[in-house]
Amino acid sequence: MTAPDINSPAEQERYERGLEVLATVDGGSAPAVMDSLADVAPALAHHIVAFGFGDIYARPGLDPKQRQLVTLGILTALGGCEPQLEVHLKTALNVGLTPTEIVESLTHAAGYCGFPRALNAVTVAKKVFAERDLLPIAT
Structure with a gap:
């Protein structure tokens, strides 16, 4: 099984949506967290934004x-x-x-x-x- 291509258009769309949500709620720490992962785990940084905020946090209901x-x-x-x-x-x-x-x-x-x-x-x-x-x- 291959990992999803975080640079694909669909993944980039999720990531951009996550960045938008993150910008509305972030207490100022998220950019530093993402930057700290850039050289060792860029895919993890991507998924935190894309999944955590673009998919989960953006859901309606709460x-x-x-x-x-x-x-x-x-x-x-x-x-x-x-x-x-x-x-x-x-x-x-x-x-x-x-x-x-x-x-x-x-x-x-x-x-x-x-x-x-x-x-x-x-x-x-x-x-x-x-x-x-x-x-x-x-x-």
Whole structure:
């Protein structure tokens, strides 16, 4: 089985659609992530944009805020995804989630994935909030 040609017109169309979606929600980290893959895994970078954003994120049914809440919960539950969680925390703020909503979603996740993973997620959130001068958070 051969891998899809990421330079084919169909793949480029998916990639362009993904870039458009990504530009509307990105918290500023995506270009650096894609650039970091260019010399070692350009196909992975392509698929993150084409599949992740051009196919999945562009689907109807959930708005960007809802999609980010789902993503934050999944990354928190998985654990070990702190760099990706940081990117999506920035995106969550960018699409309009408040720090209070984000912390509440991470607190809620603790009941399903455990306190250690929720604490790790809150630590990453605190870093992102500090970078954006959003601390302290009123509850």
